[in-house]
Amino acid sequence: MFVDEDGKTTYWGDSRWQIGHVTLNFGYGPASSTSLGLTPTNGDLLKQCMAWFIWGNRRAISCNTLSAYFTQLKYIFSACSQLAVPIAAHHMGRFFNTIEAELAAAIRPSNREGTIARLHELWQASEWLGFTLLEPPQIARLRELVPVHEGQQHHFIPPRIWAYQAARMQAFLEDFIAHKLEFEALFQEITGAYRENFISLANAAKTKRPGRNPGRQAESISGCVYLGSFYDMAQRHGVAEVLARWMFSPGRSLASLPSIQVSVKLLAHYFNAVGLVGTSYLQCFSGIRTGEAMLLRSTCLAIESDAVLGDIHILNGETTKTIQEPDARWMVASTAAVAVEAMTAVARWRTDIATELGDIPLKEVDHVNPFLVQRMYEPWASSSLKVAAPSKRPNGYNIANWRTKVPGLFEVQALRITAEDEAYVRRFSANADVTRYGRGCIWHFTSHQYRRTIQVMMAASGVSLESRQQQLKHLASSQSAYYAKGFENLRLNRNFGDELISTRYELVSVEAGLLHGPEYVSPHGEARKSELLRFFDVSSRDEIAKAQKKGLLTVKQTVLGICTKSYCEYGGHDNYVHCPNCVDGLMDKRKRGHMHQEGRTIAARLIDIPAGTPLRSALEARSKAVERFMDVTA
Template sequence: MQKNGAGARNGQKFHGRFELTAQRFGIDALLERWVQPPNRKCINIKSFSAYLTLVQSVGLSYIANFTLQRKEEVGALRADCLMWDEDPVLGRILVICGETTKTDPDSDARWPTSSSVEVAVDAMTVVAKLRVRCAASNPEVNCSGDDLMNPYLFHTAFEPWSSLPSGWRPYSTRPRAYNYQFVMQRYPRLFDPEQMKITEDDLVIARMFTPNLDKGGKFKVGEIWPLAYHQLRRTGGINMFASGVLSDSSIQVIMKHLTILQTRYYGQNYSRMRFSEDFESQVVAARYEVMARQIETLVSERYLSPLGEERKHEIIVRLIGNRDFKALVKAGRNGEVSFRETRLGGCTKDGHCDYGGIESVVRCTGGDGDKPCRDAVYDRTKQLSVERQLASVEQRIPKTQRGSPREQALQAEANGLRSYLNVIRN
């Protein structure tokens, strides 16, 4: 409790311990959960600053997960970085605007991304606007009017109680974005250590695309993943073109959705906006790596040809021959080989396919009464998915008008799905 006369000269007023203030505003449990150090009994005013920095750090990582930006690029984003582009087919597309740091310097680069990134930008903006008000009140920081209106999403803690050992620096001086290891060490409550441990399945998947992963001894079963931002860029690109590799991952669905957007922008050159060329090269490189790995797995029992073992052998000889992985990647880039994932497995047809294998599998399987496609291969791991698809189609058939084109299309689709299951089960 403040004594009588205390603060009369400087106007200061004591409001009690910060813990009581946090309780009054209903944030005490929040701070205790995320930022209270294990060796401290109660939270204090610096716990509040630690939480604000945590929001910024997590938001930075979250955005990087979906945009594949470098951490320096995300760390340089401002509050107005988010914009929406209207697409006549896909609807509203979220785009992050910023600056590139390597390859092709661009002060107005753009990254198409998932709409879920909006929540990270919003949270970081709230923190940025709180902190820039403190910065503007500090003459040593020299915060401009533009900075006040459009602050950096990631910046130093400018709260009065957060003075730096080296002294205050101008707002234009950018701090380095924290790496994953630093954030994990500073905020030990952020992740469940058990969930962060490397499993044997993790290593199997990781080695598919990075054969020398064990070099240096950092990646071992039971150890904590040594997470790094460059891993996000590589893994994100691979995920977007390999939904079959990590099909059980919830984030895979979001990444696959993101791929649709990027394919439309990059593949069809749809947008007039200029996107990061470095980002595009990362995506394209990952695409051909994934294609090469998918082609290599064709030799396993996982894949079958609906036309029999002899036809599968012909496909393998045509696609692989005596090529190793690097040669397959190069052949994919040159358009000499092709593999495109479908609902039933894959399509090995060179060039464009008029039927797709996504919207309908009728032509792939011969559901229209013709023979199955010579370029189709069936993936055994998709059996459960196909069984669910068949059940859904069979439920819709009685609800359509008998003899209508719609009923005929559904019947053909059901026949195609049954054809796949017959091949897989036999």
């Protein structure tokens, strides 16, 4: 039984599970547009898998991630249910050789790596679940059968377009700040009139009494305050031109527009635009992810003074992409202060409204340090856009929506791609979509393009790889080496974990030529290497494939190279202390640079670790392993 924050109950036997804002549909019966056609048995098995992801001995999971996992698995369970003779999903392994084509066809190429990772996790959880879906060799075979999804890399924004859009966003924010007092006065006048006419803002938000609307052209109810048209209000407070400049296409004035477009709701949409432009501006100069930017609060900007570099502006907030870090840091341009100031003003005005409404579950931190981006709590805003809690982040704050959210932000012709712009696109995006990003096209912005562009700019400016990883909150390649348990237990970037598992299965089917090369060496000499690879030498491709499917052939990646042992009592992948002397392993010379840096990192950590402690012993053992690796691969 589940009980959500609104007190709604979902039972195990329900065909739909409502978990937070996510609905998992286990719909039994024939396949339809709303159901995958699961048999009751497969529906129950899929529920057990979802229960493992929620409550199993593993890292915590968000509602969105749970929904993604459900999507990755449901098509396989549906495929088992839709066979001519349906089978239970936990019998997939028994019938795998006869149904592998149907299972592969059920997996979308875009879900290929995620589905393989989920099947691997469920295989690890077999004891907890009480059943096994597929064994690792079968998972490896399934991966081979699913076509590779050619993902589109986010485009690098050409310098001319990048400079233009940054300047326009800054102009928008500075225009708001220059008129901040006028907007506040307008906001307070309208709020006061609603409070007067409806007795309270809470009543105004719930009562459908258009006759009490302060924006009516003529008085209709005695004792109510009527402020005239919104155009008159905006003119009176000196912000009509500001609203026309940014909220409508160039050349339009508020006076020429119909009243339905120039109502008090326009003020709420303009405040939303401040949040959208401010968020995008911070992303433009920091590379922060959209989800991270949406979690920033009003005190997120700090300034540190350096004797040489001067003032250094730093954003602080929360990131959960690589690690659970509630106090992460991003360096940012000094002009970020413009965005933070503008968004903070709107955030505090809207927080005051939420407080007065009384039914918004605000925490203490929401009062003293509100999110920079807030929902529309104003009583004149569309009720469908209001929700209960500030912690539920609003949608639509993406620069891709500028045409509908802030039509005056960019001039379309300024975004038309020139031959020089296209040259930059082709240079930094090997798979560039020239049908959308070629000469003559209008540039289509996405928030993630800022991360891509920031990364290219930093690399071109000589910023170190370590600094780029820190700024973009990417997972360092050596991070897994600092954990004592298996990689399946790490709190890593979920995408990185999927890639890691996928690489494991990819290496199961590695060809002999890759291992026979000079890059791989055995700590026990060339004779031992030849012995390890003899099976590849005397076997045909079909024989190798059959051995892989039966689980008789094991080749897996380690931090230092390749391991051919089916089971490692030391952990295998991330605990590399014993690898440089292992008779079943091959060391990869191409990892020397990485391991040299690993040794330096360990040496630096040893300086502050007291003697005789377990941590020091572990680090010293790793240091000796690194030295041995460097000797073997010299």
